[in-house]
Amino acid sequence: MVASIGKKTGIAIWVALHAILFVFGILSPWKVETDLYSVLPDSSEFKNVSEAEKALSVRTMRNVSVLLGHESFDEARHFAETLDSIFKNDEGFEETRLHIDANAMAEMREFLFENRYALQSPTVQKALENKDLPSLQNAALQKIYGAFSIADLNNLESDPLLLAEQSFDYFTLESPLMGGRFSLREGVLAATDSNITYVMWSAVLSPKTSAMANDGHVLNRLYKALDSMKTAMPELQIAKSGVPFHSFESSRNAQGEIAWISGISIVLILVLLLTVYRSPFPILCTVSSIGVAACAALACTWTIFHSIHIFTFVFGTSVIGVSIDYAIHFFTEWKKGCSGLEVRRLILKGLLLGFMTTELSYIALTFADFPLLKQMAVFSIAGLASSFATILFLFPCLPLNKNKVELPTLIPEKFISLYNVFMTGAGKKSQNVVIAILLLAIFPGLYLLNIETDMRTLYTMSDELKASEVLSARLNNLGISANYFIVEGESIEAVLQSEERLVERLNAAKQDSLLKNYLATSSIVPSQNTQGKNYERLQGAIRESSVSMQQYLESIGIASDSVFQNSLAVKPSFLTVESNLPQSLKSLLNMLWIGEVNGKFYSAVLPLHVSKDFDIHDLAGNIPQVYAVNKMENINDTLTRLSRVALLLVAIAYAVVLIILVCVYKFKTAVRIIRAPVLACLFLAAVFGYLGIQFNFFAIVGIILTLGIGIDYALFFKEGGRNNLTTTLAVMLSAATTVISFGSLAFSSFTPVATFGLATLLGIVCCFMLSPLSRD
Amino acid sequence: MITGAAVFDHPVKMESQKELTGFLSEMASYEMIEGNFKQTKTIKKLNRDFVSTGKFIIWNGVGIFWMTQKPFESFLQVNDKGIVQIDAKGNKKEISTKENPVFAEFSKTIQSVFSGNAKEVEKNFDVYFEKSGKNMIIGLVPREAAVRTVIANLVMEGSKNLEKITITDGDGNPVVYEFSNHVLHKEFKMDPLYIYENMKGK
Known part of the structure; x- marks a missing residue:
């Protein structure tokens, strides 16, 4: 039916399909997600808190600090002040911090005095x-x-028990934030390590600042400024700390590396295609078809999901891989001197089966309970459909030269003759032996396979950044753990009361040396209930001990208790998270209080300096709406689960593909066709097992790519015939372009990219080698 | 006659530096100094003095020990390891300098002032010095603006020994420490662990 569609109808169908997609795409909001939280599991528990966690991460992941060190404190401070003056008004930063307000203590004292009846230290409360x-x-x-x-x-007359002073000790001198080696020196925070005095400069990136490196990025300007300082003063020690530095450096390195890897790959592919086709026209058409397919995929994804995750782009490279293969098959046949419509008729069956089987794999992924996997699948389905439509409806209408062009067939001939040795007579037995050996070799590798995604193994920080982080952690000595709590509530009061229940447990855990301290919103702003109790208990204690209190007042020379009693008689206005707090407490509250997310309220409680016996799940247990969180573990678990689900669904899709192929061909032939990609995937998995490389999410993306592209090779050999030089050349070109473009990524130093590249390289090479065996 | 406040008109100069170093070295030369103190805390806003008396020990390299006896008993020990406070009921509160750099700094500064550690004193304070006859006055102003909001300045007075220290807070309230009955030890042997019991028993 498709083969009978005329040129005009074909163009009309193509234009209509793409116009609809692009209109919807343009009308949808364009948004690119880069954070890993979009891949969090859909368990009901995390659904509730993942958004809150995300809000918390977005805030904390914008903080950076730079330590400027020198043997002379004055030099270190001078460079810190220079840095601050450069970036103080930079739009890339929301705020920069260097100088400590000299009146901070006075401000704190005044605040604690005003709130002495509601806000009390744990010792006073007890x-x-x-x-x-x-x-x-x-x-x-x-x-x-x-x-x-x-x-x-x-204020002794109005605060004879010095409650405000007790709180002052608690919030300043005994604060867990005071555990570091930094101290105030001439208005800045300074710490000495190995005879070098470091001055701390810190900043918060503007919410608009991208995590990805680019020339105009504020961190790029910061690096340049620090480099100039280092040039001016070679003895200056610089230590950078904070998530943005890691994101910036890794994306900068990855971009640079991928740019030159891609550059070399593109040049190699162009040389290859120009050598074969001796004309730039097929190349231009192929590139255009890929461009249109990518735009169609984006438009469709945006229309359905209203955003696209950065991981989808990685997965979406399969669209490029398959699109280029379709185009190669078209133009290789065309070079034989056929018209566009004739070419379509010749390649239609193989192309259609290849398209259907690949699409089936992606359709299967849409059944996964992971929004990210659905998004990846939709992106690929749309991209492939566009590419398929371009080949079927647009390419036959191209002004193609019908003159036959001699294609280079020397290598395909040698390749075919090599396979013919295995396919005839005694060679058939050798073929079975080779396959049997391959299978036997695969099993131990599969046994050794470790299907797991651990993000920590995917990122290796530079030695400089690692040393900086170690120094920063040593000097700050804050001891923030990877484990923390998210507290949820229907109201602010509910969150604070739940926090207080958790804090009681944390205090008991402190006594058991399971942790040294913690940071919690309720320590700064207790619940209204606690503030009320604090006030009432004080009133009660004073009332019940009036004689003792009178004696005490006399002992400190206060004859009349009227000032004190009058102040105690007036019910204080209680603190809320919106109250005007001193700057240091405000900064802490900003870090801990997440606020309202989707109609509920959230806060974070951070345990500090936890011991190895600290069990966060045990401490959170049985307190409703208190969740133990380990962000890294969550992401790792999710990606591991995502990988397993993806594998399972592709396996199911392949079972369906087998059924379709059995309907089209005989069972034996269908098995032969499917054997190449399946064995190739088992082979690549076994190699990962033997090499002890984690079979992670990115390797599984490589598997899916191999299954999607690889089956086409087997189908084309089946349809075109193993001895057909044009088919062999087309499949060889397809495999070569895929190996060059994706396989080259195996040489990247960026682990996720290298893993994806290695998996694709192994899979495609193996699949290509096995594909000719699909023909009887 | 030079008064405490007037010393701040006399920053340390080349010629006075020698005498200052000599005075501080003399203080540092003793293994241990013990004696009595009288502390007078004046709160101008309340127009009231809070007076307490007791005993002190300044033990070079070991720490300083302050036993307040009247009107209420309390004990304070400051050394490189931390600060120990014991109230009248024997309740003990310890803060390790290892875990809290603020107390470490406080501990170091207090010890440097009382033991005559010139290097440490000059690191944390702008130093003023004047001599009048045998009487020497040292004025110290914290270099840190934030610290000056709590301690505006210190004035140390003495001839042979440290006889008086006046600490003025950010509101201008002075705390005067007057020392008497000095006993100087070039050598001293006692287990520092038993200092509290020893001072309490005296």
Whole structure:
């Protein structure tokens, strides 16, 4: 039926299909997702918190810090000030931080005094809970009469128990954030390590700043500024820390590397195609068909999903691989001197079967319960459909020269003769022996295979960045763990109350040395319930111990308790997450309080310096809406699960393909056709097993690519005939272009790209070698 | 006669540096100094003085020990390892300098002032010095603006020994430490672990 479609009708169908896709694509919002959170599992538990986690990550992943070190503190500070002056007003940064406000302590004291009845240190809370007023009086006496106390006694009449001073100690001197080696020196934070004094400069990237490296990127400007400083002062030590540096460096390296790998690949492919076709026309048509297919795939994905994930682009390269193969088959046949419509008729069956089988694999992936996998599948389905339509409806209408051109057939001839040795007489037995040996060799490799995606093994940071991170961690000594808690609630109050239940457990865990400390919103802004209790307990304790309190007041020379009683009689206004806090507490709250996400409220609780026995799931257990999170583990588990599901679905798709092929051909032939890509995939998996390389998500993308493209080789050999030089040349060209373009990626130092490249290289080469055996 | 406040008109100069170093070296030359103190904390806003008395030990390389006896008993120990506070009821609070650089800095500064560690003093303070007869006055102003909001300045006075220290806070409230009955030890043998019991028992 397709073969009978005329040129005009074909063009009309092609234009209509693409016009619809492009109109929908243009009307849809264009958005590219780059974060890994889009691939989080769809379990109901994580559905609730993944958005909150994402919001938290987006915020924390924008922080960078640079340590500028020199033997002389003055030099280090000078360079830090220069850096700050360069970037203070840079739009790439939301804010930069160098100088510490000299009035920060006074601001903190004033805030804690104003909120002394609602916000109290855990020691004071515990004393009031136990109605232990004497211990509070005792602590105050020590501050009043003890030596070297820095307590502010100006408000002694209205705060005779020095509650504000107790809180001041808790929030400043005893704060977990004070555990690092940085201290205030001439208005900046400085720390000394191995006789080098480091001054800390930190900044927050603007939300608009991309994680991917480009020439105008603010981090590019920062690197240049730091390089100039290093040139001016070679002894200057520079340590960079923060996720944006890693994203920037890895994307910059990957971009650079992929650019030269792609450059070499493109040149090689062009030389190859020009050598074969001796005309740039087929190449221009092929490139155009790939371009249109990629645009159609994008338009379709945007229309359906309203965004596209960066991983989809990686997977979508299969569209390029298959599109180029279709075009090669078309133009190789055309060079024999056929008209466009004749070419279509000649290649239609092989092309159609190849197209259907590949599309079936992708359709199977749409049944996966992973939005990302669905997106990848839709992208590939649309791209391939566009490419297929271009070959069927547009290419036959091209102004093709009907003169027969001699194609280079020396290599295909040698290739065919080599296979004929195996396909005739005694060679047939050798063929079976080779396949049997291959199968036997595959099994141990498959046994050794480790199907797992661990993102940590996919990224190797540069020595410089690693040393910087180690130094930064040593000097900051904050001890933030990879495990943390996300607390959820229907209201702000519900979140804070759940946090307080968790904090009780964390305090007990602290006693058991399971962790040293933690950071929680409720430590800064307790729930309204706790603030109310704090106030009521203090009132109760004072009321019940009026005689003791009177004696205490006299002992510190306060004759009348009226000022104190009057202040205690007025119910204080309680703190909320929106209250005006001192800058240091505000920064901490910004880090911990996630806020409203999809109608619910969230916060993060960060355990610090956890021991190896710290069990985050145990601590979160049985507290409703408190979730233990390990972001890296979540992503790894998800990608591993995603990989397994993808493999399973492709296996099912291949079973369907086998049934279709059995209907078209005989069972034996169908098995022969499917044998090449399946054995190729088993072979590449076995090689990964033997080499001990993790069979990760990116290797599985390579498998899917091999299955999608590889079956076409077998089908073309089946349809064209093994001894058909044109078919052999076309398949060889297809395999060569795929091996050059994807296989070259195996040499990348960027692990995900190298894994994908290696898998594709092994799969395609093996598939190509086995494909001629599909013919009887 | 030079007063405490007037010393800040006299930054350390070449000629006074020698005398300052000599005075601080003299302080540092003793293994241990012990004596009595009287602490007077004046809060201008309340127009009130809080007076406490007790004993002190400044032990070179070991730490400083402050036993407040009246009106309420309390103990303070400051050394390189940390700060130990014990209240009248015997409740002990320890803060390790290893875990808290603020206390480490505080500990180092306090020790440097009392033990005459000139290098450490000059690192943290702008130093002023004046001599009047046998009497020497050292003025110290914290270099750190943020620290000056808590401690505006220190004035150390003495002739042979350190006799008086005045610490003025950011609001201008002075805390005066007056030392008496100095006993100087060129050599001293005692287990520092028992200092608290020892000072409490005296």
